[in-house]
Amino acid sequence: MDFTIILQAGIASGTVLLFATIGELFAERSGVMNLGVEGMMLIGAMSAFSTTIATGNPWLGVIVAMLFAGLISQIHAFIVITLQADQVVSGLSLTFLGVGISLVLGEGLSKAGTVSLLPNFSIPLLTLIPIIGKIFFTNQSILVYFGYLLVPLSWYYINRTRPGLHLRAVGEYPSATDALGINVFRMRYFYVFVGGMLAGLAGATISLAVSPGWFSELTTGGQGWIAIGLVIFAQWDPIRAAVGAYAFGALRRLILDIQGPLVLFGLANPFYYNPYLGFFLQMLPYLFTVVVLVIGSREAMRKRIGAPAALGNPYIRGERGK
Amino acid sequence: MTESTTVKQKMPFRIRIEPRLSEPPAWYPALVSFGALIVALVLGGILITLSGGDALRSYQHIAKASFGDIGVISDTIVKATPIILAALACSVAFRMKLWNIGAEGQFIMGAFGASAIVLIPVLPADTSRWVFIPVMMIAGMAAGAIWGFIPGYLKAKFNVNEIISTLMLNYVAVAWVNFWIFGVWTEGGFQMSPKFPNGASLPRLLELSKTFPAVRGLTTHLGLLIGIIAAIVLWFIIFRSRWGYEIRLIGDNPRAAQYAGINITQNTIWVMMLSGALAGLGGMSEIAGVVHRLQTAPIAAGYGFTGIIVAWLAKLNPLAIIFVSILFGALILAGREIQPSGVPKMIQGIILVCLIASDFLLRYRIIISRGEE
Numbered sequence: 269m270d271f272t273i274i275l276q277a278g279i280a281s282g283t284v285l286l287f288a289t290i291g292e293l294f295a296e297r298s299g300v301m302n303l304g305v306e307g308m309m310l311i312g313a314m315s316a317f318s319t320t321i322a323t324g325n326p327w328l329g330v331i332v333a334m335l336f337a338g339l340i341s342q343i344h345a346f347i348v349i350t351l352q353a354d355q356v357v358s359g360l361s362l363t364f365l366g367v368g369i370s371l372v373l374g375e376g377l378s379k380a381g382t383v384s385l386l387p388n389f390s391i392p393l394l395t396l397i398p399i400i401g402k403i404f405f406t407n408q409s410i411l412v413y414f415g416y417l418l419v420p421l422s423w424y425y426i427n428r429t430r431p432g433l434h435l436r437a438v439g440e441y442p443s444a445t446d447a448l449g450i451n452v453f454r455m456r457y458f459y460v461f462v463g464g465m466l467a468g469l470a471g472a473t474i475s476l477a478v479s480p481g482w483f484s485e486l487t488t489g490g491q492g493w494i495a496i497g498l499v500i501f502a503q504w505d506p507i508r509a510a511v512g513a514y515a516f517g518a519l520r521r522l523i524l525d526i527q528g529p530l531v532l533f534g535l536a537n538p539f540y541y542n543p544y545l546g547f548f549l550q551m552l553p554y555l556f557t558v559v560v561l562v563i564g565s566r567e568a569m570r571k572r573i574g575a576p577a578a579l580g581n582p583y584i585r586g587e588r589g590k
Numbered sequence: 591m592t593e594s595t596t597v598k599q600k601m602p603f604r605i606r607i608e609p610r611l612s613e614p615p616a617w618y619p620a621l622v623s624f625g626a627l628i629v630a631l632v633l634g635g636i637l638i639t640l641s642g643g644d645a646l647r648s649y650q651h652i653a654k655a656s657f658g659d660i661g662v663i664s665d666t667i668v669k670a671t672p673i674i675l676a677a678l679a680c681s682v683a684f685r686m687k688l689w690n691i692g693a694e695g696q697f698i699m700g701a702f703g704a705s706a707i708v709l710i711p712v713l714p715a716d717t718s719r720w721v722f723i724p725v726m727m728i729a730g731m732a733a734g735a736i737w738g739f740i741p742g743y744l745k746a747k748f749n750v751n752e753i754i755s756t757l758m759l760n761y762v763a764v765a766w767v768n769f770w771i772f773g774v775w776t777e778g779g780f781q782m783s784p785k786f787p788n789g790a791s792l793p794r795l796l797e798l799s800k801t802f803p804a805v806r807g808l809t810t811h812l813g814l815l816i817g818i819i820a821a822i823v824l825w826f827i828i829f830r831s832r833w834g835y836e837i838r839l840i841g842d843n844p845r846a847a848q849y850a851g852i853n854i855t856q857n858t859i860w861v862m863m864l865s866g867a868l869a870g871l872g873g874m875s876e877i878a879g880v881v882h883r884l885q886t887a888p889i890a891a892g893y894g895f896t897g898i899i900v901a902w903l904a905k906l907n908p909l910a911i912i913f914v915s916i917l918f919g920a921l922i923l924a925g926r927e928i929q930p931s932g933v934p935k936m937i938q939g940i941i942l943v944c945l946i947a948s949d950f951l952l953r954y955r956i957i958i959s960r961g962e963e
């Protein structure tokens with residue numbers, strides 16, 4: 269087993285989680301929790317794949333995926349921002365809706381065969397760096413490189429720019445932000461849309477790059493929920509989100525690859541000879557998410573840092589600010 | 591927030607939205623929910639038509655295939671039974687604003703726990719029903735309660751978000767059951783256990799057909815009665831017991847509950863265990879009443895998720911859950927034959943979206959008046 273190859277594939281697989289996590293992070297920073305990530309990712313994966321089949325152009329697939337998922341996210345935005353409903357239940361219903369719509373529109377797509385995928389390439393010079401060059405910069409999808417750019421850009425945007433300051437203010441103290449003349453409602457709609465688009469991109473990354481195809485609900489297999497867990501682990505920070513997402517991607521790959529070889533560390537590979545032990549491997553990403561949540565929550569309690577103060581609360585104009 | 595907002599001004603009539611200051615009459619929430627259901631079905635119909643289906647025929651088919659004659663009504667009730675218990679599980683947790691999305695996993699673990707009694711075996715295969723069924727019920731509830739305890743404990747001690755932890759445990763439960771039926775209890779290499787002995791199955795109506803010929807072929811099983819009894823017991827717990835009062839108070843106003851000296855930490859764990867036990871009982875009822883062997887697909891069929899919608903539609907009222915479950919049982923039963931196959935899931939999603947949106951009408955009044963004021 270060559271670990272650099274596993275890590276290389278893990279980075280690609282982690283890019284899916286990265287997009288979804290950063291997207292959710294933006295929405296939550298503005299004060300809106302969107303539990304519909306899984307549904308929006310499925311919408312993205314389905315529409316990216318079917319658009320690419322219909323047009324032969326994967327770029328069009330990515331754009332349609334982002335727009336469709338962004339559009340779906342606006343249902344949640346309307347319900348929780350304008351109608352001030354409970355964000356948990358609305359987000360859940362968005363997942364149901366996304367799963368249902370993608371199953372209906374994706375009917376028959378699983379037999380559609382192969383499509384032209386997004387290009388993979390290596391970055392000259394950077395590939396020469398030992399180990400890191402192989403893992404990060406050799407034969408990766410263009411979306412993976414986009415992920416590398418997204419992390420520092422998001423961090424810079426949130427922490428060092430004026431709109432980023434407004435974003436943080438809306439999530440922490442909406443009534444004060446409103447008094448400054450910033451439209452809280454419009455900002456929240458916008459960042460929920462950004463979250464939806466990135467979830468759609470995450471879905472497109474699955475169906476057009478990481479594991480091409482449409483496998484109904486198994487396409488995402490709970491990664492949208494893992495992304496929501498990662499936001500908590502990341503403490504709403506894009507850099508920590510990236511660490512978490514890539515680590516999870518590597519774990520997912522390791523689980524797939526560890527079952528292949530006959531010999532593991534010089535011993536007979538138990539997972540090869542007893543395939544049913546593989547079910548314990550399948551549990552790992554989900555158990556790890558719980559462990560990561562425990563770590564993140566304990567750390568947050570100790571350091572007294574936490575979620576954006578207004579997360580989960582509707583903003584009602586004229587009501588006393590909290 | 592007494593200030594009213596004027597939405598449109600240059601119209602021949604004015605629409606004003608005002609917060610409700612008094613409780614609406616008792617029939618009003620039911621009417622709003624019913625209206626939301628109708629809107630959802632219309633929207634679903636539009637989507638079915640857009641994706642190339644025939645909406646009217648789909649709905650007609652659902653009605654006929656679920657309430658058309660006594661036989662299918664019985665099948666509808668069989669489908670509704672696990673939903674009742676899963677929805678009760680969700681309702682008690684939601685009542686405390688504990689978002690247990692893991693009824694699905696607790697349901698699966700309940701089925702596993704009940705099956706373990708037969709498959710280990712804890713009881714010999716020729717044990718009488720009177721012993722088998724209660725022991726399986728206890729095992730199912732215990733397994734579900736353990737699966738609810740984990741996220742409850744993590745929430746209470748470490749403030750771990752229960753939405754994510756319960757959801758993650760759903761996937762773990764599926765892999766766990768798969769391991770047992772594939773690696774240990776497999777029947778001929780298939781991913782299923784051997785069939786259970788007769789003693790381990792819940793009695794069905796059709797067994798009475800010698801005395802009452804009218805019930806011939808009816809598959810409704812004792813699980814329905816278990817579900818109804820559980821609903822009544824839960825209603826008493828929630829609305830007539832001290833514990834239920836504490837649960838409701840924590841849900842409505844955690845700060846007031848804390849000042850009143852209610853132990854939120856302990857209640858979090860207990861309510862999650864009760865919720866898990868109810869879902870686990872649902873898993874037991876499904877495995878002993880319908881499937882009669884341990885197998886993943888018919889158990890992990892999304893009853894736990896449907897339970898969330900049903901609990902919400904029933905406004906978390908245990909008795910209303912029974913009736914709403916029957917509606918959803920119909921949707922699932924008849925939906926199996928509808929193409930495209932995602933339609934029932936999509937309609938469930940649309941119903942939930944419309945329901946949540948309609949809650950706005952419970953909190954605000956919309957006043958339409960003519961001309962300028």
